Amino acid sequence: xxxxxxxxxxxxxxxxxNNILLIRFLGLCSFFxxxxxxxxxxxxxxxxxxxxxxxxxxxxxxxxxxxLPFHLEYLRTVAFILTIASFVxxxxxxxxxxxxxxxxxxxxxxxxITTNCAILASAFLGIDYKLSFIQNLIFSIGIxxxxxxxxxxxxxxxxxxxxxxxxENFRGVPIAFITAGLMSLAFLGFKGLFKL
Numbered sequence: 081x082x083x084x085x086x087x088x089x090x091x092x093x094x095x096x097x098n099n100i101l102l103i104r105f106l107g108l109c110s111f112f113x114x115x116x117x118x119x120x121x122x123x124x125x126x127x128x129x130x131x132x133x134x135x136x137x138x139x140x141x142x143x144x145x146x147x148l149p150f151h152l153e154y155l156r157t158v159a160f161i162l163t164i165a166s167f168v169x170x171x172x173x174x175x176x177x178x179x180x181x182x183x184x185x186x187x188x189x190x191x192x193i194t195t196n197c198a199i200l201a202s203a204f205l206g207i208d209y210k211l212s213f214i215q216n217l218i219f220s221i222g223i224x225x226x227x228x229x230x231x232x233x234x235x236x237x238x239x240x241x242x243x244x245x246x247x248e249n250f251r252g253v254p255i256a257f258i259t260a261g262l263m264s265l266a267f268l269g270f271k272g273l274f275k276l
Contacts, residue, residue: 087218089274090211094222097274100198101230102260102267107198110189111231112256120185121235125228127171127190129221132199135164136220139203140213160203161194168194198227234263 100106107128114124139160147153172190176183183190193199202223206216237259246255 087215090215090218091222093274094219095226095229096267097270097272099226099230099267100201100223101227102264103271104198104201105264106201107196107227110192110196111227111234112253112260113192114186114189115231115235115256116238117185118232118235118239120182121231122228123175123179123182124186124189125224125231127175127186127193128196128199128227129224131164131167131171131193132202132224132227133217133220134167135160135199136203136206136216137213138163138167140206140211140216143207156204156207157200160200164196164199164203165194198223230263230267234260237263 094100098104101108101111110124110128115121139156142159142163143153143156147156147159168191171193172183175186175190202220205223206219209215209219211219238256241255241259250258
């Protein structure tokens with residue numbers, strides 16, 4: 081287990097080396113669904129950062145101060161999903177009220193953050209790696225920031241591809257999958273740089 085002095089390594093590992101989207105292939109539904117415009121992708125990335133950091137922090141507290149002392153570890157999936165759902169509901173209310181255009185751009189993908197496996201995996205990984213609260217906080221910031229970076233980069237590429245001379249059979253989803261695969265190969269260059 082890493083000590084507190086290695087917080088930078090924890091962040092970099094979660095952010096780029098073990099990127100949740102391109103290395104672990106989690107959270108792909110919203111990744112492909114919302115990444116057609118940079119503005120919507122940035123909004124989704126920020127929403128995911130908020131939910132991930134808050135949900136991972138609360139899930140860590142629930143696990144170590146409620147589930148573990150009472151030997152209720154088997155309830156962690158339910159507890160973590162309830163925590164994530166609560167934060168998504170809170171975030172949805174705020175975005176709907178304060179940023180209606182962004183709310184409309186998200187469409188179905190905002191409520192789907194509740195079932196975004198990248199967020200649930202972040203909560204599980206923080207526990208499975210036996211990270212302290214501060215390490216877990218940095219880890220969740222790294223994972224969600226990596227998600228935000230990749231979805232915005234992917235949206236930028238997709239916006240450019242829209243105006244490129246691509247054969248009709250490759251337009252839309254096929255070229256999106258090819259692009260994501262190439263991005264994943266690029267990120268694989270960092271794989272194994274260091275491990276948690």
